[in-house]
Amino acid sequence: MRVFLTLFRVNLLFELAYRSNFFVQALESLSHLAFSILGLALVYSHTAELNGWSVYELLALVGVFFAIGGLIGFIIQPSLQQFMQDIQKGTLDFALVKPVDAQLLVSMQSMRIWKLTDVLLGAGLIGFSMWKLQTAWSWLRVGQFALALLDGAIIVYSFWMIMATLAFWLIRVENLLVIFESLYEAGRWPIGIYPGWLRMALTFIVPVAFATTVPARALTGRAQPEVLLAATGMAVALMVLARIIWNIGLRHYSGASA
C-alpha cells in the first residue's frame, strides 16, 4: 500500500504537468458514455427488458463496465505494457533489484491518472441506477457486490499478468492483450445474451463475464451464491497461477546486465 501511494504521488505529479490531457480524457470518456447511453436508449425504446435485465439494471452493468475498464486503463495496462517492454529491452533489472516484491512493483509502476475519470463515471452510473431502482439497502448485498467487484478486478489483473508474463518466452504478446481489449467490449452487455459457445469463451478463456456481468448481478441482488463462490475460486486460482508463471518466467529471464 505504501508503495502504491508513493508511485501514485510520482505519477500524479507527472500528469499534473500535462493538465490539458485531462480535458482530452474527459471528452473521450464522455463520448463513450454518450455512446453507451444512446445505445441503451435505442434498445430499450423497443423492449422493456433484455434477457431479464431492466434498463437501470443494465445501466448499472455499464457502470461496472466503465469502472473496471477504467481500472485497466489506469494502472493494469500501462504498468504491464511497461513491464513487457522492460523484458524485451532487458531493463527489468531495475525493478528486480528494488527491495519490494517485484511482481507488485511492475504491476503498479505506471499509471494514467486521468483514466480514473472512467472509474468515477462508472461509480456515478452505478449510484444513479441504484437510486432509480429504489434498491433496498442491505449489508449483505453491498458485501456481495464488493466481493464480486474485487473478484472481477483480481481476475482481470491476473489474466493480464499471465499474458504479460508470457513475454518472457514470446516476443509479441502486446497483440494478445489488444485482443482482450476488443473482447472486453462484449462485456458491455450481459453475458447471458450470447450464444453458448461465445458465453463459454467469454467466461473461461477470456474472463470478461466475471469482470462485468457477475458484479452487476450481485449489485442488483440476483447473484447466486454458487456463482460468487466460483468467481472467488477463479480469482484465487488465477492469482496463484499468475504467481507461478511469474516465478518460472523470472528464472527464464536474463537481463541486459546479467
Add this chain to the structure above:
Amino acid sequence: MKKSALQYWLRYYRAEIRAALLIQLQYRAAFVIWLLEMIIEPVVYLVVWSTVARARGGEVGGFSPEDFAAYFIVFMLVNHFTYSWTFYVFEERVRTGKLSFRLLRPLHPIHSDLAFNLTYKFLTLVVMLPTGIGLTLAFHPAFEFTAGQVLLAVPAVALAFGVRFVFEWAYALVAFWTTRIMALNEMYYVILLFLSGQVAPLSLFPDWVQTLSYVLPFRWMVAFPVELLLGHLDRGQIIAGFVAQAAWLGLSFLLLKWLWARGVRRYSAVGG
C-alpha cells in the same frame, strides 16, 4: 498523350501497391487485431438485437433474429470495404512533420493513402470472407439476394467507399488547425457508429434521427449498400440513394480541396 497519362497512373499505383503490400505483410499481427475489432462489434449488436426480437415474440421493427443476422453480417463486410482510417493517422503526420516527405512527392498524398487502403482491403479479404461464412453458419441469417440487387450493390459499395474515403480525408485535415484531434475523433466515431447503421438498422431509430441520417453523409457510407443488397429498398429509394452518394462524393471533394489549400499553407515543419 492520353494513353501515356493512363500509363503513368497505372505505373504509379502499381508501385504504391507493391510497397503497401510489403509493409502490410510485415505487420500481419497488427492487421489481424484491427480486423478482430471490425468483427466483434457487429457480432455483439447482432446478439443484442436478436435478443430484443425474441423478447418481443420474434421480431422488432420488421426484423426477425435471422434478418438481424443477415443485416449485421452484410454490414460487417460492407463496412470492411468502405472503412478508412486517415483521420486516425493524419494528426501524427502533421505533428511529427512526416507529412513533409509526402508533400515533396509530385502527386497529392491522398493517392498513396488510397493505394494503401485498397491493398489492405484485398489482403484482409483472406480473413474477412471465411469470417463471413463462419458467422453465417453460426447465426443462420436470412439471405435472399437477387441478381439485380447484387449488381446494383457493387457500384453502391464503390461509391460508399468513395464518399467515406474522401469525406474522412477532408475531415482529417482539421489536424492542420488543432493537434488535439483525438477527442474529436472519438466523437466523430460515435456519430458514425450510430448514423451509418452500425449499432442498429436505421429504421429502428426515432423518426428525427432517420431524417437526419438522410441529410448527413454517414448513411451513404455503409447502411445504404447494405439495405440495397438485402432488398429493403424500393426503386425510388435506390435512385435517391445513388443521387445522395454522388452528391456527397462531389461535396467531399470540394471540401477536401478547400481545406487542403488552406491547411497546407498553415503547415510548417522543422526543416521544411
